[in-house]
Amino acid sequence: MTIAFLWMVLLASLGLALLAVPLVPAWREWARPTDSKPLGVESGYAAEPDFFASRFRRSLAECTPPPPPPLSEWGRTGMPILFPASVTLDERVEARAPVVIEGDFHANAGGAFTALLASGSIRLGPRSEVTQWIHADGALALDADCVALRRASCGRTLAVSAGCSFERLHAPVIAFGAQDPAVKRRAPEGASAEFSTVRNVTRRAPGLYRAEGDCSLPEDSAFNGSLVVTGSLLIGAGCVVNGDVKARKGVIVGPGASIEGAVTCEGVIHIRERAFVKGPVVAEADVWIDCGAEVGGPTAPTTVTAENIIVEDGVVAHGTVHARDAGIVWSAA
Amino acid sequence: MLLSWNSDPLVMILAAALAAIVAIMVAYALRHFLFSLQRLFGKQRHPYLDIDVADWPCVTVFIPARNEERVIRGCLDAMLDSDYPKDRLRIVPIDDRSTDGTGAILEDYASRYAGRVLPFRRTGGKCGKSAALSDALHAAVGEIVMVFDADYVPNRGLLKQLAAPFFDPEVGAVMGRVVPGNVSRTLLTRLLDLERSAGYQVDQQARMNLRLVPQYGGTVGGIRRSAMEAVGGWDDTMLAEDTDITFRLLLNGWKTVYTNRSECHEEVPEEWPVRVRQVKRWARGHNQVLWRYWYAFLTSRFVDLRERVDGIMLLCVFLMPSLLLAGWLLVVCLYFLGASALLLFFMPALALMSYATLGNFAAFFEIVIAVLLDGNRARIRLLPLNLLGFIVSMFSICSATVAQVADRVTGRVLVWDKTARYRAAKG
Numbered sequence: 001m002t003i004a005f006l007w008m009v010l011l012a013s014l015g016l017a018l019l020a021v022p023l024v025p026a027w028r029e030w031a032r033p034t035d036s037k038p039l040g041v042e043s044g045y046a047a048e049p050d051f052f053a054s055r056f057r058r059s060l061a062e063c064t065p066p067p068p069p070p071l072s073e074w075g076r077t078g079m080p081i082l083f084p085a086s087v088t089l090d091e092r093v094e095a096r097a098p099v100v101i102e103g104d105f106h107a108n109a110g111g112a113f114t115a116l117l118a119s120g121s122i123r124l125g126p127r128s129e130v131t132q133w134i135h136a137d138g139a140l141a142l143d144a145d146c147v148a149l150r151r152a153s154c155g156r157t158l159a160v161s162a163g164c165s166f167e168r169l170h171a172p173v174i175a176f177g178a179q180d181p182a183v184k185r186r187a188p189e190g191a192s193a194e195f196s197t198v199r200n201v202t203r204r205a206p207g208l209y210r211a212e213g214d215c216s217l218p219e220d221s222a223f224n225g226s227l228v229v230t231g232s233l234l235i236g237a238g239c240v241v242n243g244d245v246k247a248r249k250g251v252i253v254g255p256g257a258s259i260e261g262a263v264t265c266e267g268v269i270h271i272r273e274r275a276f277v278k279g280p281v282v283a284e285a286d287v288w289i290d291c292g293a294e295v296g297g298p299t300a301p302t303t304v305t306a307e308n309i310i311v312e313d314g315v316v317a318h319g320t321v322h323a324r325d326a327g328i329v330w331s332a333a
Numbered sequence: 334m335l336l337s338w339n340s341d342p343l344v345m346i347l348a349a350a351l352a353a354i355v356a357i358m359v360a361y362a363l364r365h366f367l368f369s370l371q372r373l374f375g376k377q378r379h380p381y382l383d384i385d386v387a388d389w390p391c392v393t394v395f396i397p398a399r400n401e402e403r404v405i406r407g408c409l410d411a412m413l414d415s416d417y418p419k420d421r422l423r424i425v426p427i428d429d430r431s432t433d434g435t436g437a438i439l440e441d442y443a444s445r446y447a448g449r450v451l452p453f454r455r456t457g458g459k460c461g462k463s464a465a466l467s468d469a470l471h472a473a474v475g476e477i478v479m480v481f482d483a484d485y486v487p488n489r490g491l492l493k494q495l496a497a498p499f500f501d502p503e504v505g506a507v508m509g510r511v512v513p514g515n516v517s518r519t520l521l522t523r524l525l526d527l528e529r530s531a532g533y534q535v536d537q538q539a540r541m542n543l544r545l546v547p548q549y550g551g552t553v554g555g556i557r558r559s560a561m562e563a564v565g566g567w568d569d570t571m572l573a574e575d576t577d578i579t580f581r582l583l584l585n586g587w588k589t590v591y592t593n594r595s596e597c598h599e600e601v602p603e604e605w606p607v608r609v610r611q612v613k614r615w616a617r618g619h620n621q622v623l624w625r626y627w628y629a630f631l632t633s634r635f636v637d638l639r640e641r642v643d644g645i646m647l648l649c650v651f652l653m654p655s656l657l658l659a660g661w662l663l664v665v666c667l668y669f670l671g672a673s674a675l676l677l678f679f680m681p682a683l684a685l686m687s688y689a690t691l692g693n694f695a696a697f698f699e700i701v702i703a704v705l706l707d708g709n710r711a712r713i714r715l716l717p718l719n720l721l722g723f724i725v726s727m728f729s730i731c732s733a734t735v736a737q738v739a740d741r742v743t744g745r746v747l748v749w750d751k752t753a754r755y756r757a758a759k760g
Binding site: 036170208226 | 514711
């Protein structure tokens with residue numbers, strides 16, 4: 001046996017040993033599994049807007065929280081703060097733990113809360129902040145310059161004043177800023193036409209049309225069917241579309257225009273004053289909604305979702321308004 | 334030793350072929366790298382996930398079932414428990430000539446949930462899921478058709494999540510994420526869990542993020558009926574009806590959307606022979622689609638450049654194992670032809686890129702990223718054992734490809750092969 005042969009055997013052994021190193025933990029995990037459960041697939045947290053409030057309410061039913069501490073202790077206690085009746089706070093307060101009220105709740109300006117739950121209505125004074133979730137079975141009002149992070153929901157009207165910022169709002173009626181009853185949406189009128197009468201537009205399937213490049217729908221016109229635009233889409237003032245519209249680059253829904261379906265865009269959607277969209281508004285960039293516009297209806301709630309949502313005074317939405325990054329209520333006045 | 338075209342033409346031709354194979358493998362490996370990096374650092378697209386309230390469209394859920402008495406109850410119960418508006422949901426289990434108790438179970442559900450569960454019975458016609466769905470299509474109501482295999486158990490909110498993208502009129506099909514539910518059963522199920530994680534969590538979602546070609550997977554998904562009818566409906570001659578639909582929709586202007594957070598448990602094969610049959614069926618079906626649509630796809634005016642590149646790479650993915658074997662054969666030939674100097678360059682590249690490209694469908698770095706994103710850290714220790722799955726898949730796909738070529742020559746008809754079920758019967 002030569003030295004060269006021994007070196008070769010040594011080298012081969014070393015190589016095999018190196019190859020076997022990763023097999024050791026693999027073998028151990030196979031023989032004695034430590035991580036072999038299926039991935040969880042529950043999606044309730046995403047689908048239910050008041051998921052966290054409901055879960056917290058259920059957890060409360062299983063324990064008996066202590067009586068509410070004095071206001072000076074709210075910033076320190078980690079236990080839920082439970083009130084058996086309506087509460088009005090006249091001074092600024094900070095609460096580290098969730099606050100639960102069997103009745104109405106009214107907080108003064110500048111309050112800071114992690115979570116709020118009321119069986120009645122909630123009103124938060126100016127510049128208040130909620131960092132996790134807020135839910136009222138009745139109405140919910142956020143005064144000027146409030147911050148509602150994560151989720152805010154209620155069972156009646158959610159009034160969000162100018163200067164407020166939000167992430168996910170959910171209510172049968174969401175009223176942004178001061179409502180001007182003089183601003184009226186015009187009822188759609190006139191006979192409907194096919195999209196194929198518009199330049200660039202071709203029919204792709206029954207009720208579905210496609211425009212290559214940019215597309216403009218004339219003012220005060222009416223169309224039946226759904227439209228896909230590969231560029232930008234301008235829907236003229238007073239135009240009515242009985243279907244869904246999608247544009248890849250951008251959509252402008254003109255003043256007083258009415259879309260009876262959904263509006264989808266990979267860019268920015270701008271819904272001008274007094275316009276109406278019945279179905280979901282889905283933008284991969286931002287959504288701008290101008291004064292007097294309305295999204296969804298009292299009997300047909302819907303969803304507005306985008307990275308950023310900028311809403312003007314006087315807008316009404318029904319259902320969910322979800323800004324993945326930030327939502328702001330802006331006053332033109 | 335210096336080689337030249339004049340002195341060694343055969344060696345140079347073989348070397349050029351090997352170089353081409355290595356280049357293709359590198360291209361696929363780079364694609365997987367790109368997907369992995371995109372999932373880690375890129376912008377994630379879930380545009381429709383946040384639609385939680387809407388005027389939901391009418392939906393028909395098809396559940397193709399052939400001898401599914403062990404699992405069909407679980408699927409039906411989950412469908413009936415869905416939070417989708419009951420008056421907008423029709424559940425149509427398709428009894429495809431079952432010879433076990435499936436028919437009686439469906440009768441029972443139809444009588445207990447009259448108007449909600451409406452079984453469709455097939456007593457003749459071609460075998461296979463495409464044929465069953467094609468026959469049942471006229472029983473659908475509404476614009477959206479969803480398809481679930483009988484062993485799938487959707488959670489309450491899944492149907493809404495899958496219906497939401499259809500508010501976008503450009504969306505022709507929607508695909509959710511398939512998650513193995515029987516992970517702990519055997520080594521194979523654990524390896525398939527890793528593979529599925531990478532395939533969906535990284536590969537499909539990256540393609541969605543990059544606006545490439547997410548694939549409709551034939552189950553846990555939905556299809557727009559008018560789009561389906563416009564492209565000719567389900568084709569019962571296709572073995573991979575899911576890939577077929579993805580490409581027919583795409584080359585006619587409709588998009589397929591992947592929703593990574595719309596997850597549903599499935600049963601993966603627990604035995605290697607079952608897995609081999611499944612892979613062979615996928616390979617043959619996929620190659621069938623490649624053969625039929627590659628030219629139409631390359632020339633479609635509705636497909637942009639990056640969709641075209643990704644789509645062709647996706648279509649050719651089941652040709653890669655054969656190409657890889659051809660590469661190894663070329664290496665041996667070149668060695669015996671005295672071109673070992675060339676092999677010093679090509680062999681390591683081929684070895685590295687072959688697994689990086691094919692690593693049991695989901696390349697190994699995609700598996701690592703997927704496991705990281707899913708938060709299941711310890712199971713990644715099994716990664717080296719994935720070599721076993723890689724080798725089995727490679728030879729299964731190669732044999733399927735060879736058999737497919739032989740079938741074309743002899744004129745033999747492709748036959749659909751149902752995947753076995755393992756779950757104990759419920760009730």
